[in-house]
Amino acid sequence: MAKKVLMKGNEAIAEAAISVGCIHFFGYPITPQTEVAEYLAKRLPKVGGLCLQAESEVAAINMTLGAAAAGTRVMTSSSSPGISLKSEGISYIAGSDLPCLIVNVQRGGPGLGGIQPSQADYYQATRGVGHGDLRLIVLAPSSVQEMASLTAQALDLADIYRMPAMLLADGALGQMMEPVDFSAFPKRDVPEKTWATVGHNNARPHNIVNSLYIDPQVLEDSVKARYQRYAEVEKNEVQYEEFMTDDADIVLVAFGITARICKSAVTAARAAGIKAGLLRPITLWPFPKDAISAAADHAKALMSVEMSMGQMVDDVRLAVNGKKPVYFYGRTGGMIPSVEEVTKEICSLANAL
Amino acid sequence: MTTTMIFAGSGGQGIQFSGKQIAKSGMYAGYQVTFLPSYGPEMRGGTSNCTVVISDEEIGSPSVVSPDIAVVMNKPSFEKFAPRVQAGGKLFLDSTLIDLTTDREDISVIPVPATTLAEENGLNGFSNVILMGKIIKETGLFKYEDFVEYLVASIPPAKAALIEKNTKALELGYNYTV
Numbered sequence: 001m002a003k004k005v006l007m008k009g010n011e012a013i014a015e016a017a018i019s020v021g022c023i024h025f026f027g028y029p030i031t032p033q034t035e036v037a038e039y040l041a042k043r044l045p046k047v048g049g050l051c052l053q054a055e056s057e058v059a060a061i062n063m064t065l066g067a068a069a070a071g072t073r074v075m076t077s078s079s080s081p082g083i084s085l086k087s088e089g090i091s092y093i094a095g096s097d098l099p100c101l102i103v104n105v106q107r108g109g110p111g112l113g114g115i116q117p118s119q120a121d122y123y124q125a126t127r128g129v130g131h132g133d134l135r136l137i138v139l140a141p142s143s144v145q146e147m148a149s150l151t152a153q154a155l156d157l158a159d160i161y162r163m164p165a166m167l168l169a170d171g172a173l174g175q176m177m178e179p180v181d182f183s184a185f186p187k188r189d190v191p192e193k194t195w196a197t198v199g200h201n202n203a204r205p206h207n208i209v210n211s212l213y214i215d216p217q218v219l220e221d222s223v224k225a226r227y228q229r230y231a232e233v234e235k236n237e238v239q240y241e242e243f244m245t246d247d248a249d250i251v252l253v254a255f256g257i258t259a260r261i262c263k264s265a266v267t268a269a270r271a272a273g274i275k276a277g278l279l280r281p282i283t284l285w286p287f288p289k290d291a292i293s294a295a296a297d298h299a300k301a302l303m304s305v306e307m308s309m310g311q312m313v314d315d316v317r318l319a320v321n322g323k324k325p326v327y328f329y330g331r332t333g334g335m336i337p338s339v340e341e342v343t344k345e346i347c348s349l350a351n352a353l
Numbered sequence: 354m355t356t357t358m359i360f361a362g363s364g365g366q367g368i369q370f371s372g373k374q375i376a377k378s379g380m381y382a383g384y385q386v387t388f389l390p391s392y393g394p395e396m397r398g399g400t401s402n403c404t405v406v407i408s409d410e411e412i413g414s415p416s417v418v419s420p421d422i423a424v425v426m427n428k429p430s431f432e433k434f435a436p437r438v439q440a441g442g443k444l445f446l447d448s449t450l451i452d453l454t455t456d457r458e459d460i461s462v463i464p465v466p467a468t469t470l471a472e473e474n475g476l477n478g479f480s481n482v483i484l485m486g487k488i489i490k491e492t493g494l495f496k497y498e499d500f501v502e503y504l505v506a507s508i509p510p511a512k513a514a515l516i517e518k519n520t521k522a523l524e525l526g527y528n529y530t531v
Contacts, residue, residue, distance in 0.1 A: 004380060006373070006376060006377045006380050031392070032392055115392070171392070175389065175392045176387055176388060176390075176415050177373065177376060177388035177389075177390075178387050178388070178415075179380045179385075257415075260412070260413045261413055261414040262413075263411075263413045264413025264414055265413075267413070336416050338418050339414050340418070
């Protein structure tokens with residue numbers, strides 16, 4: 001009883017970051033993630049860190065780049081429209097091979113959209129978060145406990161692979177409270193940052209952090225070298241959870257808050273005699289394509305459930321590669337699908353099969 | 354066993370505090386809990402609500418359309434949530450502020466004149482805690498003594514002066530009968 005605390009998802013991100021030594025934060029307020037900065041503003045000065053409210057998201061992401069170049073653990077946080085503003089800086093960070101954590105507590109879009117929860121930035125996070133050939137490690141928590149544990153993991157992964165990582169959450173996860181245990185985050189071995197641009201009294205050649213390569217051959221070589229690291233990430237870091245998929249005729253694929261709703265719907269469908277299951281990607285990049293392909297071998301159909309008009313469903317179809325039909329159900333604009341409506345979708349799909 | 358609850362009223366009535374306190378108590382009592390607040394402009398007045406789920410199993414959706422229990426502290430919230438309470442569920446209301454009735458016969462309606470009770474007992478601002486007392490009594494979610502302990506535990510040392518008023522308000526609601 002003593003170990004767990006009741007906390008908002010946004011606060012859990014902040015506390016977890018501090019607990020793994022990320023004590024530099026640059027951000028700009030936006031609903032529904034402002035509690036991340038609010039919490040850090042209170043705590044970071046007490047632990048020798050820095051929480052800075054920049055003049056804009058663009059400034060904040062470039063300050064993040066600077067702090068990362070100096071070899072510190074650093075994060076920034078925003079919600080959908082703010083992430084769009086940060087996209088140039090994120091591309092520069094990727095092109096400079098710098099590790100950092102970018103948190104997106106998604107809200108409805110496009111444009112200024114709304115302030116209620118959404119998952120419609122899936123494409124942005126996994127495809128187009130900045131220009132050029134680049135990837136982010138994208139982790140999708142589905143509980144307040146995972147808001148904490150995946151924040152800690154994301155910071156380790158960023159350091160290990162020297163690349164930016166994103167925590168892709170949503171307004172519901174950011175605002176809701178659940179019990180959290182901060183006592184046991186598995187620690188990974190993280191390499192020393194010998195590339196950091198810090199003072200050294202001329203003891204070594206200068207380190208340079210840069211994303212500009214005028215010579216196309218040099219640029220191609222640098223991108224290819226980066227893609228070798230991306231291949232390592234794809235090989236080593238895929239994470240997902242399976243729930244009742246073993247004998248499932250219908251396998252739902254859902255991440256984040258939607259996965260919890262789907263879990264309840266799967267249980268309800270099972271009670272009605274329908275063999276349903278759930279595969280929940282925890283890493284959205286790297287995407288658990290082998291697991292989904294394996295599920296498609298024994299299931300009759302798959303259904304991607306998302307708080308968007310259908311984005312992850314593309315990756316599910318690529319993984320299934322035509323073996324089985326892939327359906328989609330979604331709500332968007334800040335609407336959260338209810339357990340009842342997802343259960344109904346499963347039932348009508350079961351009837352049609 | 355899963356219990357779903359919605360608390361709703363006006364900003365400043367302590368709706369979020371009530372929901373949070375029940376969720377925290379559920380955690381202390383060893384249950385799985387979720388607390389989902391409405392967020393946005395309501396923080397600055399207007400209607401405010403939150404959803405609490407308490408369960409001995411893993412909780413799926415933290416958002417609930419039809420709760421087992423609704424606690425309403427203003428008229429718009431009564432109108433919105435009275436029709437949504439599950440059949441067999443309970444509807445608690447501050448009858449000082451809400452003079453509306455529902456024709457539903459499949460739910461228990463439990464009116465408590467919480468605002469009047471608070472005013473008469475020097476407990477202005479504690480009508481939400483008075484209602485909480487009645488909720489503990491009628492739902493059996495927690496043992497009364499345990500809930501008092503959880504309530505006291507969640508009052509920070511700097512606000513220790515509020516312990517007495519909180520426990521007094523809770524007791525008042527717990528013992529209230531029509």
